[in-house]
Amino acid sequence: MAVNPPRLSPPLSVPGFRVGTASCGVKSPELKGKRQDLALIVADQPTHAAGVFTQNRFRAACVDFGQETVEKHGEDIRCIVANSGNANAGVGEMERAWARQLIEAGAQAAGCLPEQTLSASTGVIGEPFPIGRIEAGMRDAAAALAPDGWARAADAIRTTDTFPKWASTRFGDYTITGIAKGSGMIHPNMATMLAFVVTDAPLTHAQLQPMLRRVADRTFNSISVDGDTSTNDTLYLLAGGIGQGRAPLGESEARAFEDALLGVCQQLAQLIVRDGEGVSKFVTIRVTGAKSEAEARQIGRSIAVSPLVKTAFAGSDANWGRILMAIGNAGVAIDRSRVSLAADDVAIIENGQLRKDYRDADGMAVFARPEFTLHVGLGLGEGSATVWTGDLTHDYITINAEYRT
């Protein structure tokens, strides 16, 4: 069902980082040995870290711990441990204890301290967390640690994802590699889903944290599958260069690094939309002429979450009335007489009016494509943003009405 999933080149190893996975049977003991569900990312030297986390108020204990650890020990992180199959969320009083045990087990396997260890859990909400099975599998993950483990780690953190997701790029002599998972419950408020990005470039925690927030806003916070924000969404970035003895990047180099990081995160975010639950179309919504980037994004997201717009995508129906409706619902002041709308190269609305030369058949032809771009112009300012989304299909209903996540 995924929309044009690209053939991904193998992920690049990043000097100073090793990755191991294991099969613990997290979701059920019968799955042990059948699918990987535990990933361990270990840095040989302390790294500087940044994190962006879900805003959901039922967020899981592992997210609370992760935010605390990044804030207190963001210049001294050695390990990320992550499991799929169980989110350790909504389980009540044991949640914090189990999350703590996961961190301790990861730290022991990585040979570092719990305060140097970040964790993430994804999967079913509300089931008891099988910490014993995870602890038992942890030594396998430690034994498997290798520089080239990224594709296996991307596989191990999958839940309903139909393919593993990664992205790599080079930045000068440095490398940036990230993995991500996510398919349903995707509507980031801060970050969404799980994504771990590492680099051997030298950047400080103080440089990384604001950078990661900006990048998250333009990537993971700019996608929507179904408008729901998960309890466990987490994005981590580890930079190992300083621990490896290099001086921090200067201001202009750091800006260039941010562009490279943006590219990696954008690829990961787009892969998540392409693999969205039930998604059969990949739609880019480009909003320009807003008073600010934030307002442009708000309008893009309003279009991206509207069930009526998303079902029109599914039906290949160039229903521009619904798109205007969604623009009007974004809670942003607009001037109707300046609004324009185009789908790919077909201009539909200009100055708030249907163009006289617009033919419905032309719009329909665009909406029938598996990928297309909506261009929304507001004519009010210089703010722009891009949002990526999919359609709302029968398969989404089938997946979510018939399977428990």
Next chain:
Amino acid sequence: MAVNPPRLSPPLSVPGFRVGTASCGVKSPELKGKRQDLALIVADQPTHAAGVFTQNRFRAACVDFGQETVEKHGEDIRCIVANSGNANAGVGEMERAWARQLIEAGAQAAGCLPEQTLSASTGVIGEPFPIGRIEAGMRDAAAALAPDGWARAADAIRTTDTFPKWASTRFGDYTITGIAKGSGMIHPNMATMLAFVVTDAPLTHAQLQPMLRRVADRTFNSISVDGDTSTNDTLYLLAGGIGQGRAPLGESEARAFEDALLGVCQQLAQLIVRDGEGVSKFVTIRVTGAKSEAEARQIGRSIAVSPLVKTAFAGSDANWGRILMAIGNAGVAIDRSRVSLAADDVAIIENGQLRKDYRDADGMAVFARPEFTLHVGLGLGEGSATVWTGDLTHDYITINAEYRT
């Protein structure tokens, strides 16, 4: 597909009001004579009026005019004219002129002035408004004016509704009768859909306007079918008693009247959910223990709009993890350790924990019912609210992916 639509008793006539309908072929000329699509509500004497309107920024010109007229001439309204089949929205520069022509035609048929006339249009967005066909049909509507025309008017304002919707009650010697329409694009921000309520009770515009806003918040603003707010949502209330020579109700009588009005509007709002597009279940969400009524409603609405929760309803899956997720996403501060959740009489969560005696089969049995109530307790204060919603089904996708609204 409607969920347990009640057998409605015939609507009560209201002294001083007459109603007429006509078949104009608004949607297409071939429908002329086949279905009613124009309704005219005429008060024999001037009435005091109140209105609540969509917040959508692409709202139609008829909504702009209606709000203006209620504000300026709210003590002197004689007529509501409404058509289905075309929303006269998103059509560009002619929209205001067409909306004005509809008002003028209605005023002429009612024998009053345009500034005494409110209008509403519902149906397809973005198609040219066939004002000529409506003007031609207006004399039929005027000729049909009669005190007992309410059921026919409820029928004439339908679009995708599968049944006409009305509610009546007695308030002492007075009568309150309302009609409504709405099925998709239902997620009120102010009011949603079209609803017209009239009474012969004597109340002033100054009494009615704040009352109608309070009532709308607890009724039409407390339902959600699909999270989308229409461009044309309008709720009008006309009170004829003062024009009929009676003194305005005193404070305590007005409060009692508000309760009666609440009952009528609640019935209409619930009928809209029961007839929601693709809805197969009618779910009441009762939130208590919030810091305020507004926060309680916000949490109820967050649950009511979540696609993951609504597909769980559709699948008869007592997926309480998704409900916690939606509570956490409402943007309201909560204390997880105080949250409780029950479905009908089955207690699920207590003090933020799954109850030890909860059995999944019990929850599933409730979620399999065509109607059930979720009880959400927050343990923080005295605020409470009730929200009504339906499920998200394959039929919703089919209706909206395959038909243009």
